[in-house]
Amino acid sequence: MSVSVYLPDSQPGPTSASLAPSPSSLNGLRIGVLDNGKPNAEVVMIRAAEYLATRTGAIVSVITKKGPLGLSANAAIPLAPDRLELLVAECDIILTGAADCGSCTAYSVHDAIELEKHGKPTVVATTTHFEPVAKTLSTSFGAPETRLLVLPHPIGGTDERTLGAWAEAASDRLIALFTGKR
Amino acid sequence: MTTTEAGVYLPEFVELIDESPESMFAMLESRGLGDGLPMVAPTKARVEAMLAHASGESDEVLFTLQPRSGVVTRRVVAINAVMAGCAPEVFPVVLTALRALARPEINLRGVNATTHLVAPMVIVHGEVIRTAGFNSGVGAFGPGNRANATVGRAVRLIMLHVAGAKPGFGDAATHGQPAKYTFCAAENSDATPWESYPMSVGIDSPSAVTVHCGEGPHNVHDAEAAGDPALILDKIASAMTSLAQNNAPISQAEYFIILGPEHAASIAERAMTRRDVSNYLFNTARMPARVFRKHFQELAWANWMKAVADDELLPMTGDAENIRVLVSGGPGKHSLVVPSWGMTRSVTLPLEG
Numbered sequence: 001m002s003v004s005v006y007l008p009d010s011q012p013g014p015t016s017a018s019l020a021p022s023p024s025s026l027n028g029l030r031i032g033v034l035d036n037g038k039p040n041a042e043v044v045m046i047r048a049a050e051y052l053a054t055r056t057g058a059i060v061s062v063i064t065k066k067g068p069l070g071l072s073a074n075a076a077i078p079l080a081p082d083r084l085e086l087l088v089a090e091c092d093i094i095l096t097g098a099a100d101c102g103s104c105t106a107y108s109v110h111d112a113i114e115l116e117k118h119g120k121p122t123v124v125a126t127t128t129h130f131e132p133v134a135k136t137l138s139t140s141f142g143a144p145e146t147r148l149l150v151l152p153h154p155i156g157g158t159d160e161r162t163l164g165a166w167a168e169a170a171s172d173r174l175i176a177l178f179t180g181k182r
Numbered sequence: 183m184t185t186t187e188a189g190v191y192l193p194e195f196v197e198l199i200d201e202s203p204e205s206m207f208a209m210l211e212s213r214g215l216g217d218g219l220p221m222v223a224p225t226k227a228r229v230e231a232m233l234a235h236a237s238g239e240s241d242e243v244l245f246t247l248q249p250r251s252g253v254v255t256r257r258v259v260a261i262n263a264v265m266a267g268c269a270p271e272v273f274p275v276v277l278t279a280l281r282a283l284a285r286p287e288i289n290l291r292g293v294n295a296t297t298h299l300v301a302p303m304v305i306v307h308g309e310v311i312r313t314a315g316f317n318s319g320v321g322a323f324g325p326g327n328r329a330n331a332t333v334g335r336a337v338r339l340i341m342l343h344v345a346g347a348k349p350g351f352g353d354a355a356t357h358g359q360p361a362k363y364t365f366c367a368a369e370n371s372d373a374t375p376w377e378s379y380p381m382s383v384g385i386d387s388p389s390a391v392t393v394h395c396g397e398g399p400h401n402v403h404d405a406e407a408a409g410d411p412a413l414i415l416d417k418i419a420s421a422m423t424s425l426a427q428n429n430a431p432i433s434q435a436e437y438f439i440i441l442g443p444e445h446a447a448s449i450a451e452r453a454m455t456r457r458d459v460s461n462y463l464f465n466t467a468r469m470p471a472r473v474f475r476k477h478f479q480e481l482a483w484a485n486w487m488k489a490v491a492d493d494e495l496l497p498m499t500g501d502a503e504n505i506r507v508l509v510s511g512g513p514g515k516h517s518l519v520v521p522s523w524g525m526t527r528s529v530t531l532p533l534e535g
Contacts, residue, residue: 004195005206006224006261009215009343011191013243013251037480074432074482076292076525102354103296103525106249110291136351137295140250 015142020119022180023092026052030061032091032120034083036108037065037073039156040163041098045125047167048149048174049095055171062090066111075104079111088118093178097125098155099148105130109137109146116143123177127153147177190241191253193261201225215343217335217363221265232260235273236535245284248291250346254280256535259336262343266336271314272329274535275391276336279304282393282529283337289526293395294347297354298428300395300523301361302341303438304334305508306368307380308389310533318368320512323399334364361398370510373443375450379508380530382456387532394438394506394528397427399518409448414517415459419466421519422498428524430469431478433487433500435522439463439507445517446509456507464502468495482525 023029031049035042042063049060064087065073068080087094094115099105105126112122124146126134131150138146151166152158158166176182198205201223210216222228233240233256240257247254256277263276283290283302293300306316306329317327324331346352355362371378380390400421404414422429422437429435439459441449449459472492474481481488484500499505506528511518 001200003198003201003223003225005198005201005209006226006229006257007194007196007213008224008258008261008265008339009213010193010253010255010258012346013246013253015251039479072482073480074525075480076296077289101297103292103298105354106291106295130354132351133295133354136346136348137249140248140346140352142251 012140017113017117017142019116019143019145020121022121022178024179026056026058026093026175026178029058029092030090031058032062032087032094033060034079034087034094034096034111035063035065035073036075036097036104038075038098038100038104040158041155043160044151044155044163044167045095045097047164048170051168051171052174056175062087075107078107079114084114084118087115088120091120094120094122095125096122099124099126099134100130100153100155102133105133106137109134109141112146113141113143121147121178123147123149123174125149125151127151127155129153149173149177189243191243191255191258192241193258198223214348217338217342222267224261224264228264229257229260232263232268232270232273233257235270236277238535247284247340247345249295249352250344252344252346254344258344259340262339263336266332266339267328268332268336269328272333274533275306275310275314275333277535278391278531278533279333279337279393280340281534282391282531285529287527288393288395288529290345292525293523294341294345294353296523297356298523299355299357299359299397301359301365301398302337303394303396303520304337304366305392306366307371307378307392308387308533310389311368316368318370318510322367322510324364330366330368331364334366338362338364359398367510369508370443373446374509375446376456383530385530385532389533390530391533392528392530394436394520394522395526396438396520396522399440399520402517402519403515404445405515409451411449411452411454414445414448415462416466418517418519419463422463422467423469425473425477427521429498429521430474431480432482432524433484434504434527435499435524436504436506436528437499437522438520439505440511440518440520441507441509442511442514442516443509444513444515459507460502460505463505464497464499467498470494471496
């Protein structure tokens with residue numbers, strides 16, 4: 001005899017967020033780099049921001065760790081309120097990461113959505129291995145279109161020269177992500 | 183969907199040809215659900231029997247769970263509790279554990295998403311141990327007791343189905359671990375030489391539930407101590423002192439020290455209090471500051487620790503209060519150390535259905 005059973009998975013709550021409008025050109029825009037302290041995150045993101053600036057005429061205006069006063073970084077909690085304030089005041093576009101683990105991906109995506117809510121197009125630097133996690137969490141947090149720069153894996157433990165090559169190769173993708181031409 | 187108005191969620195039904203394990207497996211696998219083990223079919227009658235042990239509206243949205251922001255109602259919890267094999271008497275314990283996991287200090291978004299193997303440990307306290315049949319004695323962490331086994335499993339099913347902690351998506355754990363199937367035990371208050379654990383953290387209630395998000399238990403064996411607390415506690419400190427635990431770079435991280443009754447008795451016979459145990463371990467589980475600094479690029483440390491010179495010894499946690507002590511288990515000269523995931527704090531709540 002057939003039987004009715006409940007489904008156990010309920011549904012996501014009413015979370016939704018819209019991304020900031022994308023600029024048509026990056027010329028003259030101020031780039032912020034928000035570092036979550038993961039090994040080599042700063043190395044690869046600063047290089048990527050510098051290449052992007054050279055290519056587009058943007059300028060790197062802020063490089064900061066995500067903890068209070070930028071003195072520390074903890075990848076498993078949200079960015080400090082004073083860092084949010086700083087980036088909103090002094091940047092037009094932001095690159096954050098590295099989203100190359102689980103909790104750091106969750107909070108990099110979370111931080112990016114917070115910055116997008118404040119009108120700042122923000123790219124999360126993740127890796128091939130963590131792209132599925134980043135996409136799932138972007139959807140869970142209400143912004144499935146979160147801008148993801150997918151780099152090779154791993155960022156931690158890779159030498160500086162290789163990271164530099166990855167950063168340079170990422171320029172086209174970064175321009176597309178920031179300008180919304182995806 | 184089935185949310186009819188703000189604050190209410192009505193779950194959907196599906197039809198199965200029968201309620202056999204095979205039919206349940208087929209339905210769950212087609213939807214990417216389940217923990218891989220057989221489940222009890224959540225029929226309306228079984229779910230209603232579970233709900234009879236809770237108070238309040240069955241379909242009221244109580245809170246959401248991260249990272250998916252999945253909505254939690256008593257009925258959603260009851261469905262998963264039925265599937266886990268829970269008897270209705272334990273239902274308020276499952277609900278209370280989930281209320282604890284929804285608290286911001288747990289940081290469930292990080293706990294579920296991390297590559298670390300963290301699993302929520304549920305500890306049951308007070309009268310409900312007896313009335314609902316939990317095991318606080320021999321083999322408290324399992325196997326063999328339905329209440330312990332199914333409460334831990336129900337919490338995990340809610341993490342999978344509602345919180346979105348699906349391996350590879352909302353749960354990036356590199357390996358996972360057995361405690362992610364179920365991780366629940368009861369406090370052995372009869373064998374506790376001090377006040378109950380909830381009382382020690384200011385919760386005065388006939389029954390309570392504690393949740394701590396960390397590693398699986400690390401065993402500590404001290405059979406030769408002849409009752410000398412220092413010999414027991416030094417071995418516990420040895421199990422705590424490790425660069426491999428997230429407690430090393432994160433000073434707010436707690437330890438749960440689960441003393442076996444015999445170790446607890448030996449310690450208390452020398453007039454040591456629970457606080458003395460924490461203080462002793464805080465003092466003993468240490469490494470040179472230089473070693474921590476060599477191994478970690480980022481240290482989420484209390485500011486006083488950052489100021490300590492390289493040659494000084496630093497504790498494995500920033501405050502003696504982070505070393506939480508309770509008694510569980512049966513006869514034998516063993517105790518357990520349960521390190522933390524790190525960016526999370528344990529929560530103890532009075533039992534509430």
